[in-house]
Amino acid sequence: MTRTTTDPHTRRPNGSGIVPVLAFAGIVVAVMQTLLVPVIKDLPELLGTSPGNATWVMTSTLLAGAVSTPIMGRLGDLYGKRRMLIASLAVMVVGSLVAGFTSDLLVMIVGRALQGFAMGAIPLGIGLMRDGLPREKLGSAMALMSSSIGVGGGLALPVAALVAQHADWHALFFGSAGLGVVSIVLTLIFVPESPMRAVGTFDAPGALGLSAGLVLFLLPITKGSDWGWTSGTTLGLFGAAVAVLLLWGVMELRVKAPLVDLRTTARPAVLFTNLASIMVGVAFYAVSLVLPQLLQLPASTGYGLGQSMVVAGLCVAPLGLTMMFTAPVYARISAKYGPKVTLMTGMLIIAVGYGAGLGLMSAAWQTIIIAVVLGAGIGLAYSSLPALIIGAVPASETGAANGLNTLMRSIGTSVSSAVIGMVLANTANQVGGVAVPTMHGFRVSFMIATGAVLLGLVFAAFLPGRRAAANAAKPHLVASSDPLSEPAPASASAPAYISTSTSTSADLVTTGFRGRVLTSEGSPVARAKVTLIDRRGRQAGATLSSADGGYALAVPAAGAYVLAVTAGGHGPLASGASHPGDDRSIEMDLALPGATVLA
Structure with a gap:
């Protein structure tokens, strides 16, 4: 992975x-x-x-x-x-x-x-x-x-x-x-x-396999009218393309x-x-x-x-x-x-x-x-x-x-x-x-x-559609489709590394993600809930944005995360992000969409 x-x-x-x-x-x-x-x-x-x-x-x-x-x-x-x-x-x-x-x-x-x-x-x-x-x-x-x-x-x-x-x-x-x-x-x-x-x-083998499959598929499409759509050459190339792409797909899965x-x-x-x-x-x-x-x-x-x-x-x-x-x-x-x-x-x-x-x-x-x-x-x-x-x-x-x-x-x-x-x-x-x-x-x-x-x-x-966006805090909508990465509930058996900080200062966290929660016009959004979700679908941290929209969240380890944001009067937001796991703080502003009425 x-x-x-x-x-x-x-x-x-x-x-x-x-x-x-x-x-x-x-x-x-x-x-x-x-x-x-x-x-x-x-x-x-x-x-x-x-x-x-x-x-x-x-x-x-x-x-x-x-x-x-x-x-x-x-x-x-x-x-x-x-x-x-x-x-x-x-x-x-x-x-x-x-x-x-x-x-x-x-x-x-x-x-x-x-x-x-x-x-x-x-x-x-x-x-x-x-x-x-x-x-x-x-x-x-x-x-x-x-x-x-x-x-x-x-x-x-x-x-x-x-x-x-x-x-x-x-x-x-x-x-x-x-x-x-x-x-x-x-x-x-x-x-x-x-x-x-x-x-x-x-x-490299995947690149060669895809290249061969694409050439075999696109060649008869572009030349079929010249060769004849039912000619042996056209049908043979289409058949070869199917075989090569199927083998390529099996290889890519492994x-x-x-x-x-x-x-x-x-x-x-x-x-x-x-x-x-x-x-x-x-x-x-x-x-x-x-x-x-x-x-x-x-x-x-x-x-x-x-x-x-x-x-x-x-x-x-x-x-x-x-x-x-x-x-x-x-x-x-x-x-x-x-x-x-x-x-x-x-x-x-x-x-x-x-x-x-x-x-x-x-x-x-x-x-x-x-x-x-x-x-x-x-x-x-x-x-x-x-x-x-x-x-x-x-x-x-x-x-x-x-x-x-x-x-x-x-x-x-x-x-x-x-x-x-x-x-x-x-x-x-x-x-x-x-x-x-x-x-x-x-x-x-x-x-x-x-x-x-x-x-x-x-x-x-x-x-x-937008209903899926409304469930942005549910990471199975954005996390990997790998069966091993299906979401698990945050419980005693699945610790969530929850940050209990709701401080109005974003300076308390020096390692992880920091930035501001903003409207689409660039105005700060106070008391927006920012949730950090790891690739396994577990909550890895949460905080509320300060009066100037600032937020900061520490990361427990290197990897890919989702920053899910919810705030009254605004549509939810889910944004992918990655952190190398070192001591740096990655700046990431989060712009919320406008007010949304969901059926």
């Missing part, structure tokens, strides 16, 4: 530059993903190859990103999230330069695969925010980081289209490399290393420090969040595939909007920009109702956007409306996912758990790309020997996205 220690050589961040710098890193990743979208139809000619082979330029990035994301998350937990973030960006810069200097297909595929390593920046950035920011800033910061993938994509499309129209297309890769270098420099200057470390070893803690992943809060993430990924990518093609098709088709590459990019750009502006909205909704409600609200808005889109495809301004509505919904949904994951796992598993969640979104986009690509290909008309997507195909694609997001709503309905 992994635990968390604090690296004594790291300094505590003040939070001033962390959020914009990490959000910029997320935008850089999104730019890398979307920079070839404007020239995707021209890739076979540019690389002197067949359309089927040219698709590997996109597929290689997807596969590398899917494989590297959980691995980089785990390495970040073990050796430093900032260190791994910089490493991910550095590999992306190398890949960008490799692709920028070649027109050879195989070398281009290698460069694009190296670019895919940047996908780990999103979960690593979220983990750095959790470890370094005050709680009152964490909600909106994570929302911005999570939605940065859409922001970057929305901004990159028109810019990439402009560059592709007026310059050598290789300039796209040099621009990506330049943004990566800027992101690395900003991270080195403004983002301190996280002091949190998981104690354990890196599970390893002391697994790459992915499957017991944690099986918790309802984590499992259903990841399932919902797949559906959000499907819905997010569908609009990116449909709207640019609809806008660029010639008006002579009877339904195409006849816009240039640049105008099409500008019409789709509000998708990402709206995601950025929903971050503060998410923070308000989530503080009042919880991230589950925010996720479900976002999914409902997505369903409305796609439903309305079925009748709003006859003018460019209508596509902008679709992009804005879908951007708002996707922004709320994406912003909720890291908060749901972080609230369900110990601090030592933040990087790996968010990496797995990002992987689930990637699987969603992969499935969306394959299924919608197949739909558009099978419903296309041949015009002058060229396959042209039809309006029927566009509408079927929107219906598939609507169905996916409605299924995601079903998954989200099974997530724990």
